[in-house]
Amino acid sequence: MVDLASGPGYNPAQQAVIALLGRPEVSPTFPAGLAAELRDEMEEALGPVTHHLTSADPLWVSKHALTTIHGCEAHHVQSARERFEWSVPAARGTVAHKAIELSVHWQGEAAPMDLVDEALARLVDDDRQGIQRFLAGLGPGDRAELRGLAVDLVSSFQECFPALRSAWIPVTESRVRVELCGGAIVLSGKTDLSLGRASGLAAGKVIIDLKSGRPSLTHREDLRFYALLETVKLGVPPRQLASYYLESGRAQPEEVTVALLRSAVRRTIDGVTTMVELGRGDRPPGLQPGPTCRWCSLRTTCVEGLAELARQKEVDDDGW
DSSP states (O other), X not given: OBSSOOOTTOOHHHHHHHHHHSBOSSOOBOOTTHHHHHHHHHHHHHTGGGTTOBTTXXXXXXXXXXXXXXXXXXXXXXXXXXXXXOOHHHHHHHXXXXXXXXXXXXXXXXXXXXXXXXXXXXXXXXXXXXXXXXXXXXXXXXXXXXXHHHHHHHHHHHHHSOOOOGGGOOXXXXXXXXXXXXXXXXXXXXXXXXXXXXXXXXXXXXXXXXXXXXXXXXXXXXXXHHHHHHHHHHSSOOSEEEEEETTTTEEEEEEXXXXXXXXXXXXXXXXXXXXXXXXXXXXXXXXXXXXXXXXXXXXXXXXXXXXXXXXXXXXXXXXX
């Protein structure tokens, strides 16, 4: 390993992260024209279906939009119409993410409680965040509960993730956007944490998504989408992707390959095409029962969703 070398002061959990994410002696290299090929493939496929869109009113595509469109289309359409409702469980990840972002750049040591308090104060004052009004209206009990949940996640991060050195080039909350078809389509993302950087055509960056919930297959797809954006923007792919689960203190890594990037291209093309079809009313949205049925607002009227919820309850009751 180079740079992320284990050493005194690292506990076993931190050393495990280093072993998974540390830079190898020889970094992988990629073809010089790869980024252009990926962009051309997307624009060639999406140009005909998005001819009615313009840069003044583009279609914005995020990892969340791609996840929902590849799940239940009816849920995707319905959730786009609704305003997201915050709750204490839903807000804990946002507050913890902000506190961890602060911890990366904090001068000296900071206790998890201090980081969470500073994160809460900054989120309340930031009118660009949709969570502002929710936090400002919290009562003492709910605020204390939220604070405790966020402190728990931040404590887990500090205990299980190695302290970040400046030589690792840590970057938090980095926004990436790729405009396609003259700006008619905008692919956008925001990475939680990245380490390292490319050197020439040698990949060196690790993109890490911090997760406050359970592992999901969609988390890998989210990171592959980020890898695609990074490749088109920079011209060199990241070296590795990792979902880091704060509750378990475990990372699930994946090496970036050309095949992975081409898979992300196909998924993006399929997702955007479906978004356009549903947006124009070319066909009704399809139904795909699954985990999202638990919180979908259509669950009380959707026959397929009700059947799926009954099946999930039966599985839960059986202890599987």
